[in-house]
Amino acid sequence: MDQRGVLITMLGMLVVTYLPRVLPLWVFASRSLPPHVATWLRFVPVAVLAAMLLPSLVLVEGRPSFGFDNLFLWAAIPTFVVAWKTRSLFGSVIVGMVLVAGARFVIGIG
Amino acid sequence: MDESGVGRSVAARPAWLRGVVRALPIAAGYVPIGFAYGVLARQGGLSLFNAVAMSVIVYAGSAQLIAVGLFAAAAPAISIIVTTFVVNLRHLLFSAALSPYLKDWRKGALAAFAYELTDESFALHSAQFPVEVPPKTEVIALNATAQVSWVAGTLCGALVGGLFADVKPLALDYTLPAMFVALLVMQIRARLEVVVAIFSGLLAVGLTLLGLGHWSVILATVAGATLGLLLTRLRPSADGELA
Numbered sequence: 001m002d003q004r005g006v007l008i009t010m011l012g013m014l015v016v017t018y019l020p021r022v023l024p025l026w027v028f029a030s031r032s033l034p035p036h037v038a039t040w041l042r043f044v045p046v047a048v049l050a051a052m053l054l055p056s057l058v059l060v061e062g063r064p065s066f067g068f069d070n071l072f073l074w075a076a077i078p079t080f081v082v083a084w085k086t087r088s089l090f091g092s093v094i095v096g097m098v099l100v101a102g103a104r105f106v107i108g109i110g
Numbered sequence: 111m112d113e114s115g116v117g118r119s120v121a122a123r124p125a126w127l128r129g130v131v132r133a134l135p136i137a138a139g140y141v142p143i144g145f146a147y148g149v150l151a152r153q154g155g156l157s158l159f160n161a162v163a164m165s166v167i168v169y170a171g172s173a174q175l176i177a178v179g180l181f182a183a184a185a186p187a188i189s190i191i192v193t194t195f196v197v198n199l200r201h202l203l204f205s206a207a208l209s210p211y212l213k214d215w216r217k218g219a220l221a222a223f224a225y226e227l228t229d230e231s232f233a234l235h236s237a238q239f240p241v242e243v244p245p246k247t248e249v250i251a252l253n254a255t256a257q258v259s260w261v262a263g264t265l266c267g268a269l270v271g272g273l274f275a276d277v278k279p280l281a282l283d284y285t286l287p288a289m290f291v292a293l294l295v296m297q298i299r300a301r302l303e304v305v306v307a308i309f310s311g312l313l314a315v316g317l318t319l320l321g322l323g324h325w326s327v328i329l330a331t332v333a334g335a336t337l338g339l340l341l342t343r344l345r346p347s348a349d350g351e352l353a
Contacts, residue, residue, distance in 0.1 A: 001184065003157045009187040010160065013177065014167045016195035020202040022224035026217060028209035040339045044207035045236035046297040047310040047334030048200065051327045052229060053290040054311030055318045064319070072284065076291050083292035089234075092295075093135045096288030101281035 075099040125244070129251025136230045137259035139285035140171075144260040147174055148267020154182035158268050165264040169226065169257055173197040197324045203331055204232040211239040219246060226253035230286060233293040302341055310334030 001009070033041070057073045058064055068074065079096035086092070123131070144165060151161035156178065164174050173194045180190045204227055212220060231253050238244065298304055310330045317326030 001181065001187070003160055005187065006156060006160045006181060007163065009181075009190050010164050010168060010177075012187065012191040013164075013173070013194040016191055017168055017170050017173065017198045017201070018225065020199055021205050021227045022221055024202055024206035025209050025212065025220045025224050028206055029212045029215065029220060033210065036339060036343075038210060039342055040335050041207045041210065043303070043306050043335040043338030044203050044331060045232075046294065046303045046307050047338070048203055048207075048327065048331040049233060049236075049290055049294040049297060050307040050311035051314035051330035051334065053287070053294055055315050055326070056287060056290075058315055059318060062318070064315075072287055075284065076287065079288050079291045080295060083295035087296060089135060089289065089292050089296070092292035093138075093285060093288045096291065097281040097284050099281075100284040101279065104278060104281070 071100050071103055075103070125247040126251040128244070129248040129253075130255045132234060132248075133231075133252045133255035133259075135285060135289050136234070136256040138282060139230070139289065140256060140260040141263040141266075142282040143171060143286075144263025145267035147171070147178065148264040148269075149271060150175065150267075151178045151264070152268050152271050154178040156181060161268040162261065162265050165257075165261045168194070169260065170194075170198050170201075170228065171260070199324075200229075200328050200331070201227060203328070204229075204236075208232070208235055208239060211243050215246065219250075222250060223253065226257050228256065230289065231256050233290060237293050237296045302338060305341065306334045306338040309337055 057070075057076050058066075060070055066073065075096050078099060079092050082088070082095045083092040147165070148161055151164065151174075152158070156164070164177070168174060168177075176197060177190050177194060180193065205224060208227075212223070215223070234252065235249070243249075294307060298307065310333065313333055314326050314330035317329055320326075322329065
């Protein structure tokens, strides 16, 4: 495909990406939702964050990995504790990064 | 500069600057990943203009990386577009979940907000909005900072191409996973949410192992939110604030 074709394809990608981003906001923000729908939506953030996060920690190249070489998984535990205790986003991210960088530097894994 | 700046409260900063600062964890993750995308896009045969244009007009990390692979493999346009649609369908849930908090916003502002709605900006907003919806300027500045960092990373990667800098020694590749851990923790306000998080997380792992790919996040989210709703209805007293 030539560069013009790539650009046209990207315009198609824009449409199919943008419509799911904007339509629910346009449709729902202007009206009050039935209580069941509102309650359901309140669980979406916690559900979707867990659904995106856990596979990224537990699966390495598509397979479960619980060994110590799975740095992302083990570093998540102290990161979790810091987030729980301090409620600080920056603090948690820094702790996680320092642990991963440190483990790579000291033990040379991951 | 104000010498006592360290002690100033966060609230004293202008709204746009608060937005920029709150986006910094995202930016720290987006620059290196955008860089990697930029390198791969050029290697996959995209022109410099198109490589950067995709970060400007599509702005969806995982879909962009997948699309670059498909462009390189000379896949037909329609299959690239359909794949992008499936990979990005989860934004439907992000948009719906944030809608109750933005009732005061006009359609134009919602359109601008939605354009820069990503996994990471959603994660930040969904933790913040239930507490208090910040001024529009702060919200839009946060989103814009994230996209600017993504585009800047892309541009650098697309320009230097093969001179691949290793992000591992600085653990920049752990910025976004660590941010998701922290934001997930901050979502937890009641026991019911712990149940929903564990259920959705394990279900997503299971569905991924079964080969459902990008559907697994959507299915696990729908199932998890439904479980949360059912449990709320079954025992409305257990989590009064959620009923």
